[in-house]
Amino acid sequence: MVKPSGGSIDRLLKSPPPEMRVFVIFGPDSGLVRERAQILSQAIAGDPDDPFNVTRLSDEDIKSDTAALADAMAAMSMMGGERLVRVRLSADSAPVARWISEFEAGSMPAEGRLVVEAGNLTKASKLRKAAEDGKRSAAIACYEDNARDLIALAEESFQAAGLSLAGEARHALAGILEGNRELARSEIEKLMLYKGFDGGEVTLEDLAAISTESGDAALDKIVDAALCGEPGEADQQYRRALDSGASPVAIVRALQRRIDQIERYHQLGGDQAALARAGAPRFGPPAQRFQAAARAWTRTRIARARDIAFETERAIKRSGSPAEALAGETLLRLARAASPQRTR
Template identity: 50%
Template sequence: MKLSAGEVGTGLLKARNVTAFLIYGPDRGLVRERADTLAKSIIPDLDDPFAVTSLTEDDLKADPAALADAMAALSMIGGARLVRLRVSTESAGAPAAAFIADFDAGTLTAEATLIVEAGELKPAGKLRKTFEGSKSALAAPCYSDSPGDLAHLIEESLAAEGLKLTPEARTRFIPSLEGDRSLARSEIEKLILYKGLRGQRADGDDEIGEADILACSVGGGDAELNGIIDAALGGQSALADAAYHRALDAGVSPVGVLRALQRRLDQIGEVHSGGGVQGAQRLGAPRFGPAASGFSRQCGLWRGAALEAARDAAFQAERAMKHGRAPVEALGGDLLAKLALRAERLSG
């Protein structure tokens, strides 16, 4: 079964008798948001290890039966179970396609719901065709918000806190966020915190102007963030560490660095999933000069299992930051160090 792009927002949560979901598209932030919303509708506590199993490409390469085993496992304490799989390429999704085919044929059982997250997939690709052709599975495309959709998201989120954009701020802010739902969410939250929550602001201070956008939006610190990410993904651990701590001293948020890292990994993933350099540039990848050369080198280093491992490490760091398991500054620094060391090994 399949949903149209316009049906995904509500269609995923209304789906019935579905064993597996494939959520895919070029906007990885939107894919992740849709997958998280769906997952929470199935298992409210996604940190429950008895109810949620997360698999990576490396897991499936090490043990081809890992997906089938996870799907067949019974809950130790009763209740629903969920299996999540994030893939970076069409070929990496082959085990999920094989599982659906065998499940439909009656040779495999399922005691859990499967959610697969992927980038852009070609219509003729096996993963997408298998999910679309199955009565027990559902494929849901996630394409970038239109300017109108993005404007609605921003204005609705701000209005919930009694805030609104001036026309000048609207013109500057909205275009800078097109093509990345996770970036949009992050920047909206940053604006709200900058202005203050409802009840925390002075009377009448409910308008966000162009000066507010310039003070805290994504555009102001791009060069600084790119320097950190380029060093980490390029295998320059000492440079990455020094740039990271300079940024922290200047007031840059560790969460902002993490978001920048996730965007860069998504841009690299776009190159490998078929979108090419042009597709990555639509997501904000550098176009010219040394920055573009560095990005090309990063694409050569980070591919397949290595790219998926980096994405998973960033995902786990984000989860840890949200749950306060350690100082966010330390979590961010540890992640950058691990990625830089991995890049050094990949460079050979």
């Protein structure tokens, strides 16, 4: 039974023991789940996106093919190196839990290692229990960072970039970093890019400038139009972004981030306080647009939207189809699904 905590988690992620074959990373902080899964995957495979040694599976893959996970874990490396299977789930998964239990019992082969990203699994979860009970499996919980943790994360990043944080800016920065780990890192990176690489101090003026000059505004317009059920507006904003040099992959990832925010908003109660904790817009028209999208994508529907966005990114990376067409088709598909006529 391996349930690492504190500093032992970082050590496990960066240098996973060879005898550990299964890692279930779960918790309410979806950004931290993804970050830890990426660090661990890189430690295992070197390149987490290597098409030869890395296999990605989703909820739909496992539901549609009961042998998909077993086949992927039994496959041997064609090019040498460590094999890795990455599974992203939106909830508990009995098939994955069953595979882990059978692997621990010695009836399932594992040529590679398995990294599972899941949501907030309860103690009664079959998947969590299978990982916690196994001798060659680890269950890694990802809970919300508090303000002190987030400021420490920011200062560590600033220090590596030759920057420091002004004392009077600490409290304001804690408010900006509210939300999950992924969103916090995004804000930290914006500040570092804004300050450049000549060193210096991050001040209140810098925080104000970043809050009004977000480079994600154009992507937000596309994503909000799609998730609010406005196909025409989504297509128009998408074309403008492409003409300005935006990457289809960046747009799909912005879509994924917004979907994660909506799901987290619902999980946290769907009220005003949940906006801040989900890392969503909190004031004015952006907050109104977010809440409109959240009404269209209820808690029961949002998981399907995530699967669609995830499959689109995977298709862009693996197929010969134009990335622009795949991303555009996904935006229109979600916009039609979210239109008032379809959600009544």
